[in-house]
Amino acid sequence: MNTPTSLHARHLLCMLTMLLSLTLGGCAVFTPPRAYTSEAEVLAERGQPSARWPNPDGSTVLEFSTQPYGTTCLMVEVDASGAVRRQWNALAEDNLARVKPGMTQDEVRRLLGQYRSVQRFALSGEEVWDWNIPKESIDLIATNFNVHFVDGKVVRTSRTHEYPRDGWVMRLSRGGGYWVGPWGPYWHPRWGYLYPHPFWGWGW
Template sequence: PQDIYRVLGEPAMRWREADGGERLAYPRGPMGFQTWMVRTDATGKVISVENVMDMAHFARIQPGMDQDEVLRILGPSFPGWTIYFKARDELVWEWRYCDVWSEPARFSVLFDGSSRRVRTTLSQPERLSQPWGRGDRREWCSR
């Protein structure tokens, strides 16, 4: 892992895997469009490096999952966008990514506030949160 640390720095999160390896999360931000998940084997050799901010990884988030399971798939969300809705007893975590149309978008995981388990997820382009759909930011995803 020393080579990984030299190139990417300290991970934002890390988990020990059953096989003795590690899973290391490297979100690029703040509010970046990528989170790199690095897997190593028990000897520290890199097995895989992948950007987990895509629909294939989002589809793995299912109702009933706990927060640690979500973190192991997507890494940490941006803390500034974490919000708790008291009336619904709902906690929302949000990640930023570039969607399949190369537009900045947000993926949200909605947790039951009491059980801390996933209720549902949703995804939408950022421009939809702007008045009348303004704010085309496609150039941000083409960099």
């Protein structure tokens, strides 16, 4: 006979098992790629890069972006002989933190790799590039890292967190953040006037 206490315990055990499965599954998704030793090895496994970035010393950075649907961008630096010097994920948190006000679009493009999409907003004068990055919560549909440009220079960065069903987008911005839902208008943190939400229409 199942008592209320035993039923509660079974339910709790089931929930914990499901949570553990999700956690382990998430760990598998973010397993870093194996270390490569040569450009030929990288190309054989990854195919042609989405971009090649030459360096003054003769080395080259190979970019392997997974946008618009993925959440990583593998960068592999090879020397003039084709030997791999280092490799990294351009969309890792420490690399995202390197985006600073005043950087040019070319500098950001090279730092973070191919962006997912670009939006232009006449009222704010901003051009916004965004990248899919790993979701910051299992409750989210997506998390986007956004870089805001005015006249081709970075003015700030922000993140967009998209939740399922209810249509709300929570937007956090460094250097003048704001919280929003899908309805405007919103107070612009820099120019000080009201304008429509820049990501109106996404995911609804």
